[in-house]
Amino acid sequence: MGLEIEGRASDSPYVSYVWRSRSEGVDRMTAVATTRWDLVFWEGRDGFHAAVAGPETRVSTAPVPEEAAFFGITFALGTALTQLPVPRLVDGGLEIPDATRRSFWLKGSHWPVPGPDDAEAFADRLVRAGVLVRDPLVAEVMRGGTPDVSPRTAQRRFRSATGFTHGAARQIERARHAAVLLLGGATAEDVVHRLGYYDEPHLAHALTRFIGRTAGRLRSDPRPAQPLSLLYKT
Template sequence: MYRERASRLPGAVVWTSNPSGDGGSGRVLPDGCMDLLWHDGRLLVAGPDTRAHPVGEPSAWAGVRFRPGTAPPLLGVPAHELRDSRVDLADLWPTADVRRASARVHAADHPAQGLEEVALRLAAEAAPPDPVLGRLVTALAAGRPVAAAADELGLGARQLHRRSLTAFGYGPKTLARILRLRRALALARAGVPFAETAARAGYADQPHLSREVRSLTGVPLRELVPPAPHA
């Protein structure tokens, strides 16, 4: 079973996932975020995904999901170096730093609580998040075109692409596609008909929505949004 809550770190989410007993497997959909993970006593980092990440046999996980663009300064690694990957924290940090973080997680009542403490400490020691990138995420999440958002922020195309690779792991157009997907799935899961979902989320039409869903997730829309049961 998956559960999440807002973190004390602004914009972040603390989550846990435990076996539900149904023996099924799933997939983690791209969301523009990076996560600090705990699994089977190990600390890992989930890089930004450009496609669905398959989940194998159910097992216990915990994580802190950072708001898009905020994790690289905290973790000390550009996002594009971790794109579509899951990496042991020991491959990114000095051994002593990993040992201290692991001890903090293991000392907590629950790994998720310990991960949140690690994230809060990292944020306290790092520079504040780049407000320009934060405004970019807000604009794209609301459906603003990339070019219009860049103009409003005073960023040229090359500068925007370079900063996006470091912060998000890919260019702004890919980030916009992923955020639009998240917007569409939220509408569809709330019961909005697919054709209306496509229009409200900014797709040309329902077939365009269907193509984008399959491209980014590898499955059709109806597999992600099952039909509502009849009364």
């Protein structure tokens, strides 16, 4: 019972994570903050659906369709659909009309619905068709590199590609990493030292703002009545 989520990381520069889930006996979840956007397909009692789910700047509560099966592709930070700039999707999204189990409409064409085993191939087809683009500067900045452009240009390009400043993206990524560590059994003290928080109150503030759970609750209640949305180490 609940929201069962399983997935895998991807080595594609365009895809961050590939996941699928099923809901049973749950109608709401805690949607944690995320810097990435998803292409999501699901089938429930009312039919088949497709949507683009945008990044989230804060934790929120979201409805979960009853007895539905989901499949999603989480795209890498810095990627974007050419018809939907990521800044327009932040704290929102867009349902794709007239989707079927076989195909959906995207930028003037019907595309076959991908599956967990061909998500990367699907992303490559989008790239070749000019539907999906990527700014490599984003990954370089997130790795701590220094792009060969002015700091102002780097910040402008980063925000244009992601909808976030570098500082905001880093805060969300760090809080998500902290939550994954705590769910895995790490102590708050260990997480503070490993991820560079000032102290435990600093960690607590970040978790409350971006994850919606305290460190103690993450460690003691990994399967709460209101489940968390997708969490994985980025």
